[in-house]
Amino acid sequence: MTNSDISAVFDHVADLLEYQGGNVFRVRAYRNAARTISVMVESLASVRSDSYRKLTDIDGIGVDLAGKIETLLDTGRLPLLDDLEAKIPAVVFKLMRVPGLGPKKVKALVDELQVDSLDALEQACREGRVRDVKGFGEKTQAAILENIGFAKSPEHDRLLWEEADAIVQQLLAWMRECPAVRQAEGAGSWRRGRETVGDIDILVDSDKATAVMDHLQAWKECGDLLLRGDTKTSVRGPRGVQIDLRVVEQDSFGSAWQYFTGSKDHNVRLRSRARDRQLTINEYGVFRLVPGADADSKPVKGAAVAGRTEQDVYRAVGLPWIPPEIREGGDEIGLADRDELPTLVTIEDIRGDLHMHTTATDGEATLGEMVRAAIERGLSYIAITDHGQRVTMAHGLDAKRLQQQWGEIDRLNDSLAEEGRSPIVVLKGIEVDILEKGGLDLPDAVLEQADWVVASLHYGQNQPRERITKRIVEAIENPCVSVIGHPTGRLINRRPAYEVDMEAVIEAAAKAGTFLEINANPWRLDLNVPHAAAAKKAGVKLVISTDAHSTRGFDVLRCGVLQARRAGLEKEDIANTRSLDQLKKLIKRGNL
Ligand SMILES: [Zn+2]
Ligand SMILES: [Zn+2]
Structure with a gap:
């Protein structure tokens, strides 16, 4: 079992204990252990096998939790969770994700209305059956109906930035061990520091794309292969997150890093600024636009003027480098143009x-x-x-x-x-x-x-x-x-x-x-x-x-x-x- 599997087990235990009305401190101990483990870079298996250390050296892992981790590592199962799952219907886990629905209310819905899915709950609300359950009422029913979309939305299934960061750091460390890799960096919403992250984008500078992509597939946390092309590979990573790896040439690394960091809106504005300067910009570099073959045809791509570093790319369009956290298509390009970019707090x-x-x-x-x-x-x-x-x-x-x-x-x-x-x-x-x-x-x-x-x-x-x-x-x-x-x-x-x-x-x-x-x-x-x-x-x-x-x-x-x-x-x-x-x-x- 990987750290993320174990973290998910503990999180689930916390949910189910909470549903049972378990001790607040016990619930929190599982919840916190889940979080600590989900952002740990080193695997629990390697901590355990190190004769100089113990699992209890990890902050927040006491003797009891350490024993449970060992059981999970040895057997892939946790008797406590099996017990809880035998007693508590699986739907409870989903219903508790509806804002405003605590354990008591969920229990009432399951017992009284035999609600077995979010859809069933939605239907029960629409048919006016929820308001008649003791402890509910018209207002609560309306609130549930309003909030159920929140629980169903895939938007709320995204990883928190901190969780994504733990995966990115482990993955980059692994990729940098590959001799064919000159540079490896993360891009996308992780790099922009968004609150949540959907997919993870990794960029590698190398001449040997095949070796680099093989190395990714050899990562111990690598799940199913989703796609493999000449320079791009997509796989499932920990917690089911999609990881997109792109391998680029050294001369394009900066422009690719800029391009795949986004945001889309930022890049649209940057491209239009490039066009005003008779330039075109994409993931391969910044190129001069030269007149087409005849007077009526569109200009065509000429020589590359930048691409190796992000600084070069921004400089080519007359701008200082813009910190990724503010590349959201707001007024950052205007601020950069007037040399008024904020010096962001560190x-x-x-x-x-x-x-x-x-x-x-x-x-x-x-x-x-x-x-x-x-x-x-x-x-x-x-x-x-x-x-x-x-x-x-x-x-x-x-x-x-x-x-x-x-x-x-x-x-x-x-x-x-x-x-x-x-x-x-x-x-x-x-x-x-x-x-x-x-x-x-x-x-x-x-x-x-x-x-x-x-x-x-x-x-x-x-x-x-x-x-x-x-x-x-x-x-x-x-x-x-x-x-x-x-x-x-x-x-x-x-x-x-x-x-x-x-x-x-x-x-x-x-x-x-x-x-x-x-x-x-x-x-x-x-x-x-x-x-x-x-x-x-x-x-x-x-x-x-x-x-x-x-x-x-x-x-x-x-x-x-x-x-x-x-x-x-x-x-x-x-x-x-x-x-x-x-x-x-x-x-x-x-x-x-
Ligand atoms: Zn406080
Ligand atoms: Zn507070």
């Missing part, structure tokens, strides 16, 4: 992380473990922001427990300072809940003592647009609130954003000086790109936060940075690129 620019959880609520690591991990990652400040009391499921903090945690943070900062030059400052924070009826779940008198307050909306997500907008705008206007966490609540592939007037939210944030978050969790990436760009335009500062629930949770920072880059954001636009002193000046309360 991961090295980020100095602190201002949203994370510990074992005090639903995190997996203690305060001390989170701080050590943050120091290892070179962060110079972090804010501990466990949940407020409303999030009972996560054992949210009331004022008393919060004060205790802050006392602990004070002592920790003191002891770090005693060790000499303190490597990190830990801020006393909280993720307060924006309540269903409005207001926050902790009193201002408590929040005033915090260094940093994230306000987020976790409940009442089905309320009408005006209600939700009002709740968020009020939180923005509260002088204690530093930032709004995951402002639209969407989960990519799983749940659309709640109804909210983002224009009003951005306007209120600009006026109050409250920051908006770009939550870097690959399922969230919230704000999305258009909203983040609009926030910048309105003068709102953004904060890129990991919302880490474990020490490896810090690793998603790069996903948030990519999102910010795609929105055209610069270092200046992101509050946590500042030093702590500068950040304090930027926070609206300034009482840090």
Whole structure:
């Protein structure tokens, strides 16, 4: 079994345990293990066979999960999953993908209406049978009908960028081992850093296409062959994703890389710019157009003027190189033409992380473990922001427990300072809940003592647009609130954003000086790109936060940075690129 097979098994177990109403922490342990494994570059089999290491060395893999991995590697099956599958109908898995349908509702639908597919559910809604089930009603039925398309859409089956990235990195490492390969690079939507990736495009520079394509087929993760031509091969890769490999000559590598990176809209505009300059541009290079044989015929392709590098290709049409993340056919060519391309924020620019959880609520690591991990990652400040009391499921903090945690943070900062030059400052924070009826779940008198307050909306997500907008705008206007966490609540592939007037939210944030978050969790990436760009335009500062629930949770920072880059954001636009002193000046309360 490959890592992705094992990851899929654990994900499935998590779904089924969740359906059974299993322990939240147990569900999360499987879910997190699935994610860790899906983005691991090394195979679990090789970790296991290495006599110097153990599976339990992997972050988040305890003795129990390590045993299950060994069983899977040995037998290809997991008795726990077989048990669960014997008890739970297969359709449950699909129904739980409908936004708004939790385990309890799914169980009711299966028990009462014998719903056995998404189509059957849709039909039951249309026939008005769902509203009569206990706990449902007209409104819920309408919501299911509206959301069922989301679960059925193949668009929501695409890999998250982070998952695609794990595959691309392994594949490139493998391809670069082939002696016939001069260069190997990824292209397409992966390279543009899109939230999700459909197919994976790989480009190789080589004179020996046959050897290169054979090498791809020899990859241990390579599935079915879909197509094989002279210079192009398509295969199924891990998790069923289609991988397209193209082999090109050295002189065309840059133009092919540019061409297959896309986007289509960007390339259309680039081609038209080339034509204005009597040039033509394609995956083989940039060519001069020369007059046809007679006066009436179209111009024909003449000598190549560029193709070896992407820089050459852009230079040939009078442009500087454009970062892939903004090649979406917006105004990037105009900006490049006027020499006004943004200097996009980089991961090295980020100095602190201002949203994370510990074992005090639903995190997996203690305060001390989170701080050590943050120091290892070179962060110079972090804010501990466990949940407020409303999030009972996560054992949210009331004022008393919060004060205790802050006392602990004070002592920790003191002891770090005693060790000499303190490597990190830990801020006393909280993720307060924006309540269903409005207001926050902790009193201002408590929040005033915090260094940093994230306000987020976790409940009442089905309320009408005006209600939700009002709740968020009020939180923005509260002088204690530093930032709004995951402002639209969407989960990519799983749940659309709640109804909210983002224009009003951005306007209120600009006026109050409250920051908006770009939550870097690959399922969230919230704000999305258009909203983040609009926030910048309105003068709102953004904060890129990991919302880490474990020490490896810090690793998603790069996903948030990519999102910010795609929105055209610069270092200046992101509050946590500042030093702590500068950040304090930027926070609206300034009482840090
Ligand atoms: Zn949250
Ligand atoms: Zn959080």
